[in-house]
Amino acid sequence: MRRIIHLTLIILFSTISMSAFASADVEIKKIASGVWVHTSYYTYPNGVKFPSSGLIVQDGEGVVLVDTAWGELATLELMEQIRTKIKLPIKTSIVTHAHGDRIAGTDALKSKGIPVYSHPLTQKFATEYGLPVPDQSLEAIISPGSMVSLGKIDVIYPGPGHAMDNLMIWLPQEKILFGGCAVRAKGATSLGNTAHSDISSWLQGMKHISQEYNSAQIVVPGHGELGDFSLISNTLMLLSESAQ
């Protein structure tokens, strides 16, 4: 009898864990040749589902993953979708600041030997917030306004903004700018979560971005619909209103 109960429990728990894995809500959408946006969803205790996006960029025979999915299980599901749909190995990854929507799946990547790059401050904040810690630090972009190339992608540190450590990604060939949480979605009417923000520095950083990357054809925000350069202009407007 005891054996049967044991067996039933084992089957029950494996079914629960399998269904949790299978139900992790992750989507991949191609936006240009060799460039995809990944979107995952976080469900708040009140039942509201909130989307979060990152990029997948082909570089040679592999891909670079920009930001993990929003959760460790969701990141495992994302890795599985990259394997089955894009069919290229994840060679490296980069996380654009120390908040759960960007770095929650860091350990899932590290467990597969995939390096996880970030701004040096991200390692410090992730440790403080009890989040998984990226294992590679981009020392070359410690100061505001700096940029470093990682394969075919350019990693930009506009300075403190949405978060002290927020990074952006520029794809020079495709003219795609991934603004992360420092760029607000199309039609956004607020700056979102500003708990760790520096509004005046964010405004300065966005002015710099709007001048340097005004050739951007596609702008991808951290949350919500992508769009064109108007996302930058709209974020700039929201920032100047808020800075007054």
Ligand SMILES: [Zn+2]
């Ligand atoms: Zn954030």
